[in-house]
Amino acid sequence: MTDVSAAFLIALKDLRMRVRDRSAIMLAIVVPLGLAAIFSLIFGPAATPSPFAYAVADQDHSAISRSFRTDVLTSLEDDGIATVRGMDAADARAAVRDGDLDAAFIFPAGFATSVESQAPAQIDVVGSVDAATATDVARSVATSYTEGLNAVRVAVAAVAHGSDTPSPSPDQLREIADQTVAAVSPVRIRDISAQAHVLDTKTFFAAGMAVFFLMFTVQFGVSSLIEERSEGTLSRLLAAPVRRTAILVGKLLTSIALGVISLTVLVVATSLLLGATWGNPLGVALLIVAGVLAATGITSVVASFAKTPEQAGSWQAVVAVTLGLLGGAFFPIQQTGSVMATLSLVTPHAWFFRGLGSLAGGGAVLNVLPAVAALLVIAALTGALAWRRIARVVAP
């Protein structure tokens, strides 16, 4: 018998046992799905963001600044993303400071002139410290718009300096610029969501519960090695004509299979039942595999320090809850912009969310690769340590 087939036999046996005692099904599928549904019902309406409160302070009074107000921000209002008021710059800053506004766009005087004269030009965005997401979105909107203007500026410059055409007059240039600005596509909410990495409420809770309970689900594999030792079946496996590495690989396979099945079922179920939108299927699949490997590595390290199955279960629960809280499984800690958001990056949860965020709003598979790479690094580091330690359990 090859090591691979022995490992598969052991994994299949473990999976059959887990299915039969139903604890794995409860922890891997039923409980996270139920909690995701409950949280979505309770927090869904409240967590659905009320429109961001923005203001525009137009000190430039140009066609360009008016176009931003009428074309770009109006589209946000039409989509229910934001409410927009006009006010002067000082009032806007004060309103942001007082928390009456989430963010304000300030067009400085001479903005259009700067654009037309190839000089540096920027829209000032003033954001409230209490409205990190709204400020991020405002910055994204402003950035998108100025990038569009830059493209126009390059186009106009190309026309102005074309060798075969007489140089246009300043009025003609202004007209060309105004026409082109009017043709700049308004910024759509899909673009903004992708840049701000924001998950909708249902997807957030579905992902949060899935990744939180993943830490409990994958523990069944490696913990069962400790269980087999305490129940005496390990000595029987060790006496069988099977290599010890095959036993370890079998246990890891059990964890990985349980994790992948659990997350896959949850992704499909929350999409169908709760309306969660996970994003590109291939990207989600990559995240699932990398996330499961990272979770398996971490729980294996924890289990390797335990002497009894009960000890392993308790320690793994503590680690799962701590990482879940720190990683933002219950609230979007990544969007707070705080130190905690940075700290959360030591958890697989944070990278899982980051990966999903990069897929939100139609993000491409390539966008998810940094998060996948980070998860694989966590998996490799913890997996190597776990292997060294759990190999002692089966040492002769």
Place this chain on the structure above:
Amino acid sequence: MLRCTDLHKSYGSLKAVDGISFEIRAGETYGLLGPNGAGKTTVISIIAGVLEADTGAVALEGLPMGPSALDAKALIGYVPQDVALYPDLTARENLRFFASLYKLDRAEAKARVAEVLDVVGLSERADEQVKKYSGGMKRRLNIAVGLIHRPQLLILDEPTVGVDPQSRNSILDSIEALSSEGMAVLYTTHYMEEAERLCDRVGIVDLGHMIAEGPPRALTAELGQAEHIMLEAEGDLTRVVAAVDALPLVGRTTRDEGVVDVLVTDAESALPAVMQAAMGAGASIRSVTVQEPDLEVVFLHLTGKRLRD
């Protein structure tokens, strides 16, 4: 079939096995006798390839045995002391799982599972989860797993511990049947009556050493015509032992909690003097038992301790 040569195994400063050597011939039932903690389980764990000896060698049919010796392991059926089964699986699923680990193909495994279930009398309840079994049924299934691949050597580590008398008899009957079919059996126990019933030869182990070896009858015969008087008594038993041991008819006197063991050549003629000496030393005698020589007496004679200590 099996040759163990000068096995040593220590755990820190504790020498669990200290220079044990023995052989088992094909078709022979060999008993490894000794009290708890004597080193029996360590010896058979080394033989089964679960543990590795610090020094010494085990060879099975000429193949060296060790944790990585997969060919040699395939020849052994190992029945650990604890019930080593998966409680959420049925008996049939447990057996099929181990049959696949021992490379039995599907058809062969199916047939063999039915056979061993029949041997241990569990065919009727083969598709019930093991967690619903009684202790005795689990013990029988525990043995069945060890038999699943038709091993040449079956190792049984105290298979009747904690078993009711009916299941115990059933287990002993099964082992006798297997032995009669030509399977070599290595049997550890601290129940001397089991060893006497089953074993062609026994090795007596104490504190990691082999202190005696041979057929049970030969070992008891070495004690001569000795008989064993057991006095259950109260009082200063140290004084009682000294008084009885001074009698000329007495070979050896030991005490074990409330019991004084007296080894004599002829119990009938020695008993009055022994009783008189004991009562003279202040003992209040509650019961007297005279026992024929057996392995228990042999062990007591060799070590001054009871096997069940």
